Amino acid sequence: MKQIRNFSIIAHIDHGKSTLSDRLIQAVDIVSDRDFKDQILDNMDIERERGITIKSQSVCLPYTAKDNKQYFLNLIDTPGHVDFSYEVSRALASCEGAFLLIDASQGVEAQTLANLYMALEHNLEIIPVINKIDLPSADIERVKNQIEEDLGLDPEKAILTSAKTGTGIENILEGAVKYLPPPSGDSTLPLRALIFDSHYDPFRGTIIHVRLFDGTLKAGDTIKLMYNNAFYRVEEVGIFQIIRIPQKKLSAGQVGYIIAGIKTVSDTRCGDTITLKSKPCEGPLPGFKEAKPVVFSSIYPVASDGYEELAVALEKLKLNDASLIYEKDTSAALGFGFRCGFLGLLHLEVVQERLEREYDLSLILTAPSVRYEIIMNDGETLIIDNPALYPDPTMIEKTLEPYIRAGIIVPDRYMGAVMSLCLDRRGINKNYQYLTNNRLEMIFELPLAEIVYDFYDKLKSITQGYGSFDYEIIDYRETDMVKLDILINGEKVDALAQLVHRERSVERGRTACEKLKDEIPRQMFKIAIQGAIGGKIISRSTVSPFRKDVTAKCYGGDISRKRKLLEKQRKGKKRMKMVGKVMIPQSAFLSVLKTD
Numbered sequence: 274m275k276q277i278r279n280f281s282i283i284a285h286i287d288h289g290k291s292t293l294s295d296r297l298i299q300a301v302d303i304v305s306d307r308d309f310k311d312q313i314l315d316n317m318d319i320e321r322e323r324g325i326t327i328k329s330q331s332v333c334l335p336y337t338a339k340d341n342k343q344y345f346l347n348l349i350d351t352p353g354h355v356d357f358s359y360e361v362s363r364a365l366a367s368c369e370g371a372f373l374l375i376d377a378s379q380g381v382e383a384q385t386l387a388n389l390y391m392a393l394e395h396n397l398e399i400i401p402v403i404n405k406i407d408l409p410s411a412d413i414e415r416v417k418n419q420i421e422e423d424l425g426l427d428p429e430k431a432i433l434t435s436a437k438t439g440t441g442i443e444n445i446l447e448g449a450v451k452y453l454p455p456p457s458g459d460s461t462l463p464l465r466a467l468i469f470d471s472h473y474d475p476f477r478g479t480i481i482h483v484r485l486f487d488g489t490l491k492a493g494d495t496i497k498l499m500y501n502n503a504f505y506r507v508e509e510v511g512i513f514q515i516i517r518i519p520q521k522k523l524s525a526g527q528v529g530y531i532i533a534g535i536k537t538v539s540d541t542r543c544g545d546t547i548t549l550k551s552k553p554c555e556g557p558l559p560g561f562k563e564a565k566p567v568v569f570s571s572i573y574p575v576a577s578d579g580y581e582e583l584a585v586a587l588e589k590l591k592l593n594d595a596s597l598i599y600e601k602d603t604s605a606a607l608g609f610g611f612r613c614g615f616l617g618l619l620h621l622e623v624v625q626e627r628l629e630r631e632y633d634l635s636l637i638l639t640a641p642s643v644r645y646e647i648i649m650n651d652g653e654t655l656i657i658d659n660p661a662l663y664p665d666p667t668m669i670e671k672t673l674e675p676y677i678r679a680g681i682i683v684p685d686r687y688m689g690a691v692m693s694l695c696l697d698r699r700g701i702n703k704n705y706q707y708l709t710n711n712r713l714e715m716i717f718e719l720p721l722a723e724i725v726y727d728f729y730d731k732l733k734s735i736t737q738g739y740g741s742f743d744y745e746i747i748d749y750r751e752t753d754m755v756k757l758d759i760l761i762n763g764e765k766v767d768a769l770a771q772l773v774h775r776e777r778s779v780e781r782g783r784t785a786c787e788k789l790k791d792e793i794p795r796q797m798f799k800i801a802i803q804g805a806i807g808g809k810i811i812s813r814s815t816v817s818p819f820r821k822d823v824t825a826k827c828y829g830g831d832i833s834r835k836r837k838l839l840e841k842q843r844k845g846k847k848r849m850k851m852v853g854k855v856m857i858p859q860s861a862f863l864s865v866l867k868t869d
C-alpha cells in the first residue's frame with residue numbers, strides 16, 4: 274500500500290487536464306504509440322468533439338521513481354462540469370490527493386475555486402500545477418500570486434508544466450510519490466469498496482469502477498451492494514490501463530474494476546458501498562446520495578412510429594447512465610414520448626446527442642423546465658416539472674421554485690454588465706470580493722429556471738469570454754408563476770407551454786411569439802402565433818404565406834434542379850413535426866425560452 278498513490282487532476286475547463294493526462298500515460302509507456310490517440314481518457318465521441326469529460330475514468334500508471342522503487346499511481350479523471358458534481362465528489366472521495374491545474378495565461382477561474390473547495394472538503398492533499406508555461410502570454414508570477422492570495426496554497430510548491438511540450442511531466446509523477454500520502458486502510462478488515470462510476474459492456478454487463486478502502490476482493494467472492502441489498506458473484510476483478518487488465522485480487526488502497534454479471538444498472542449506484550456477503554462491513558462509506566435530476570424535458574420521436582425505437586434506445590442508454598430518469602409521456606400535439614429528468618442542461622444535450630447519433634433517431638425536445646413545488650388550497654403538495662400539467666391557478670395556495678447560489682469570476686470592468694444580467698434574471702447579489710486587484714468574485718442567488726437555458730452563453734458574451742461561472746442548488750423559495758400558453762392557428766400546443774414569472778410574463782410572451790415566427794417556415798397559408806395567459810391573449814405574431822409555389826422558379830424545365838430543391842426540403846423536414854396543419858421544426862420548441 275505504501276507504493277500506491279490515488280489522485281485526481283482538477284481544473285477549470287480548457288486549462289489542459291486531458292492533455293496533461295495524455296502526457297502522464299505516455300510517460301509510463303502503458304500504451305504503444307500506435308494505439309495512442311489524443312485525449313485518450315475521453316473515449317466517447319461527444320467527449321472528444323466537445324473537449325469535455327462526462328464519465329469518470331481511472332488509469333493505473335506504473336512508475337519507477339527516483340528512489341528506484343516501483344509505484345502504482347492511480348489517476349482518476351473526473352468530469353469537468355457542474356452537472357456532474359456528485360460524480361466528481363465520489364471520484365475525489367476515492368483519492369488522497371489532487372493536482373490543481375491552472376492555465377499560466379488565464380489564471381484562477383470559477384471552476385478552479387469550486388474544485389478546490391470540493392477537494393478541501395475531502396481532505397485531499399493539493400499540489401498546484403501551473404500549465405501552459407510555453408505560451409508567450411504565460412504569466413507565472415501572477416498565477417503564483419493568485420495561488421497564494423485566492424487559493425491560500427503555497428506557491429513555492431507549484432509544479433510548472435507544459436502539457437504541450439512535455440516540460441515538467443516527470444515532476445508531476447515524482448511529486449505524486451513525494452508529496453501525496455499513500456492510502457490508509459486495512460486489508461484484513463471486511464471489504465469496503467466505493468463505487469465511483471460504472472459503465473456497460475454488451476458482453477460482460479456492468480463494469481463497476483471502485484476504490485477499495487478495506488479488505489480484499491477476488492473472483493468467486495459474493496458481493497453485496499449495500500444500498501439495494503443486491504448480491505452478485507464476482508466473475509473478474511482488475512485494474513484499468515486504458516484496457517482492462519485482470520488481477521488475481523484487489524486489496525485495500527487499490528482502484529480497479531469489478532465484473533459480476535450485473536445487468537440492471539440501478540443496482541450499481543455511484544457512491545454506494547460494496548462489501549462481502551460472507552463477511553460484511555459494519556456500515557457503508559459516508560456521502561451516498563441519490564442522483565437528483567434538476568432539469569426536465571419531454572422527448573418525442575419525429576416519426577410518428579418512432580416511439581418503440583426511442584423506448585429501446587433510452588433503455589440501452591440508461592445502462593450507461595444511471596442518473597438519467599424517464600417515464601412515458603403523451604402530448605396532444607406531439608403524441609407519445611418520454612418525460613426525462615437530467616442533472617443539468619449539459620447532461621440533457623449529451624443524452625439528446627447520444628440518442629440521435631448512437632441510435633440514429635430524429636427527436637423533438639421540449640423546452641427544459643425545472644421542478645416546482647405547488648401547495649394547493651386543500652394542503653396537498655404537487656411536484657410539477659411539466660408546464661403542461663400546471664393545475665388550475667385558482668386552486669393554488671403557493672408555488673415554490675428552486676434557487677441556486679452562483680459564483681461568477683470576472684475582470685472588474687465587467688461588474689456592471691454581470692450585475693444587470695443577474696438582476697434581469699431575478700437574481701439577488703449577496704456578496705462580492707476582489708480576488709486580486711482587478712478580478713472579482715460575485716455571489717448571486719438566482720432562480721434555477723433563469724439559468725437553465727442561455728445564461729452561460731450570455732455571461733460569456735457580455736464578458737467577452739472572460740467570465741466563469743459555477744453554481745449549486747440551495748433551496749426552494751416562494752414565487753409567482755403563471756402558465757404561458759402558445760396557440761398556433763388558434764390551437765393550444767401543449768409542448769410549447771412554459772411557466773414564467775408573472776412580472777415578466779407579457780415580455781416573455783412577446784419574445785416567444787417573435788422567436789417562433791422566425792423558426793416556423795412559411796407555408797401555403799397564413800400562420801397565426803399567439804401567447805396567452807389564463808385564456809387571455811397577450812401577444813401575437815404572424816408567419817405570412819408563400820406567394821407562389823417554391824418550385825415555380827425552376828420553370829418546370831430543369832428537372833434535376835427541381836429534384837434537388839425538393840430533396841433539400843425533405844431533409845429540412847426530417848426534424849419537423851406536424852402540429853395540426855403546421856410544420857414546426859425541432860428548434861422552435863427550444864426557442865420559446867430564448868430571451869432576446
Ligand code: GDP
Nearest residue numbers: 286287288289290291292324404405435436437
Ligand atoms: P481540459 O478541458 O482541461 O481537458 O483541457 P485540454 O487538455 O483539452 O486542453 C485545452 C486546450 O489547451 C487544447 O487546445 C490543448 O491543446 C491546449 N493545451 C493544453 N496544455 C497546453 C500547454 O501546456 N501549452 C499550450 N500551449 N497549450 C496547451
Ligand code: MG
Nearest residue numbers: 291324325326
Ligand atoms: Mg478535457
